[in-house]
Amino acid sequence: MQKHWDKLWEKIVETDKQFDDYLQNSGLSASGMKKTKILVKAWNDLKKLAEEFDQFVTPVESVTNILPWETxxxxxxxxxxxxxxxxxxxxxxxxxxxxxxxxxxxxxxxxxxxxxxxxxxxxxxLRAKSFILPPQKKEDNNKLVNNTEDGTW
Incomplete structure (x- = not known):
């Protein structure tokens, strides 16, 4: 899409220059220039719309990501x-x-x-769309803390 938009934009710029050149050098009479005002306004409106639309077509540059662990x-x-x-x-x-x-x-x-x-x-x-913390293992409450078999008191 960007490629097509760039071609369209180039054509708009080229046509705008040709249109300006025509108006400057056409030798139109005052009444002829008055009649072209409607056309000039329509053309300027079209250029303005194209400029506004450009923000939606031109892609945003991506940011560089660094992994927190480089393994x-x-x-x-x-x-x-x-x-x-x-x-x-x-x-x-x-x-x-x-x-x-x-x-x-x-x-x-x-x-x-x-x-x-x-x-x-x-x-x-869990087929989640975001991160979910795994459950933490709970300490066994039935475990003897002071077990003589392992030598701790």
């Missing part, structure tokens, strides 16, 4: 998570949402790569 294990796990989102939920992660997701995951994982990988695994297991 091949985490890089693979992160790639898996992005592919999972696309396959399971039809979501393509763009650069800004990826940046925020990485920061949020690092915060949830308390800067632990191992915990981050477990969060990703658990979230995929």
């Amino acid at each position: 091949s294990q985490f890089a693979g796990k992160w790639k898996f998570w992005k592919e999972y989102l696309q396959e399971q939920h039809g979501q393509v992660m763009r650069s800004r949402s990826e940046k925020m997701a990485l920061e949020y995951l690092a915060m949830l994982a308390e800067d632990s790569e191992e915990k981050a990988c477990k969060i990703i695994d658990f979230s995929c297991y």
Whole structure:
């Protein structure tokens, strides 16, 4: 789409120059110039609309993302998570949402790569669209604290 928009924009600029040149050098009479005012206004309105529309067509530059853990294990796990989102939920992660997701995951994982990988695994297991913390293992309340068998009191 961007390629087509660029061609259209080039044609608008070229036509605008030709139109201005025509008006400057056509030798139209005063009454002829008066009649072209409607055409000039319509042309200027069209250019204004094209300029306003340009913001929707010209893509935003993506941001650079840095993984919180630069290991091949985490890089693979992160790639898996992005592919999972696309396959399971039809979501393509763009650069800004990826940046925020990485920061949020690092915060949830308390800067632990191992915990981050477990969060990703658990979230995929539950077919979630976002990160879900796995349940924490509870201490066994029936366990004897002062067990003589292991030598602690």
